[in-house]
Amino acid sequence: MNFRYPVFLDLTGKKCLVTGTGEEIAAKVNALVQAGAIVVYVNPSAGPRIEDLARQGRVEWRARSFQPDDLADCFLVIAGQHRNQEANAEVFRLAEDQRILCNSVDDPANCRFSFGSLLRRGDLTIAISTNGHAPALAVRLRERFEQVIGPEYGELIELLEGVRPEIFRRIADFGARRAFWYRVIDSNVLGLLRSGERGAAVDLLRRMIEDASG
Numbered sequence: 070m071n072f073r074y075p076v077f078l079d080l081t082g083k084k085c086l087v088t089g090t091g092e093e094i095a096a097k098v099n100a101l102v103q104a105g106a107i108v109v110y111v112n113p114s115a116g117p118r119i120e121d122l123a124r125q126g127r128v129e130w131r132a133r134s135f136q137p138d139d140l141a142d143c144f145l146v147i148a149g150q151h152r153n154q155e156a157n158a159e160v161f162r163l164a165e166d167q168r169i170l171c172n173s174v175d176d177p178a179n180c181r182f183s184f185g186s187l188l189r190r191g192d193l194t195i196a197i198s199t200n201g202h203a204p205a206l207a208v209r210l211r212e213r214f215e216q217v218i219g220p221e222y223g224e225l226i227e228l229l230e231g232v233r234p235e236i237f238r239r240i241a242d243f244g245a246r247r248a249f250w251y252r253v254i255d256s257n258v259l260g261l262l263r264s265g266e267r268g269a270a271v272d273l274l275r276r277m278i279e280d281a282s283g
Contacts, residue, residue: 072183072200081105084142088112088135088160089149091174095119097147097184102127106145111135137163148173177201186211191223192230221262228262228274229253239282249281 085106087098095118101108102122110119111131123130131139135156140146146169148160161179164171173179185196186207195214197207229250240246253274261270 070177070180070183070201072180072198075185075196075198077194077196078104078145080144082107083144084109086111086139086143086146087149088139088146089156089174090114090116091149093174094147094149097149097174098122098128101147109139109143111139112149135160140164140167140169143167143169145170146172148176148179150174188214188218189223190218190220190226192226193218193222219263221259224262224267224270225259228258228271232274232278236278239278245281249277252281253277 080101081104083106085101086109087094087101088111090112095116098108098110098119099122107129108122108127109129109131110123111133113132113134115123115130115132119128119130122128140163143164146160146164148157148171157173157176157179161171161173161181165181171179171181172183177183180201183198183201185198186204187197188195188211195211195218197210197214199207236246236249240249256273256277258270258273258277261267261273
C-alpha cells in the first residue's frame with residue numbers, strides 16, 4: 070500500500086456508497102452526510118444511527134446485500150465487514166473497474182485510499198496518517214494536538230473568512246496581502262479569541278486592516 074498523497078475532497082452532491090457492517094460504519098456514513106454527499110447504505114440490517122438518518126431522508130438504505138448495480142454513478146465507496154470475507158475484494162475489484170475510489174475498512178489490500186485520524190475545529194481540519202502501519206500512533210498524535218489546538222482556531226478561520234473579500238479589494242498587491250495575513254496570524258487575535266474576548270479580537274483585526282490598507 071502507498072497512501073502517501075493527501076487530499077481533501079468536495080463530496081457535495083456526489084453519490085457515495087457504504088456497504089457492510091462494523092463499529093466504524095455508522096461514523097463513516099454520518100461523515101459523508103455531513104460532507105454533503107448523497108449517501109446510499111446497502112446492508113440487510115442497519116444500526117440505530119443509520120436507521121435514524123434513513124428516517125430523516127438523509128441516507129437511502131437498501132436493506133439487502135450488495136449488488137454490482139449499486140455502484141452505478143458512484144464517486145466513492147466504503148466497504149465494511151461482510152459475512153463473506155471475499156466480499157470486500159469483489160467490491161474493490163468492481164470499483165476499480167469503474168474508476169471509483171474505494172476504501173475497505175481494516176482491509177488495506179482492498180483500498181485505493183485510507184482515512185486519517187482527524188481533528189476538526191470549525192473549518193480547520195488536521196488529518197494524520199501513518200500510511201496504514203500504526204493507526205494507534207495517529208490517534209495519540211491527534212489527542213496531543215487536541216490539547217493545544219482549541220476552538221479558537223475555528224473562530225479565527227470564521228473571522229478571516231468574513232474579511233477575506235474586503236482584504237482582496239483593499240490590498241491589491243499580492244506580496245502586501247500575503248504579509249498582512251501572516252501579521253494577523255502572528256498577532257494577538259488568536260490569543261484574544263482563546264480568552265473569550267471575541268469583540269476585542271474583532272477590533273484588533275479591524276485596526277490591522279485599516280493600517281494595512283490606509
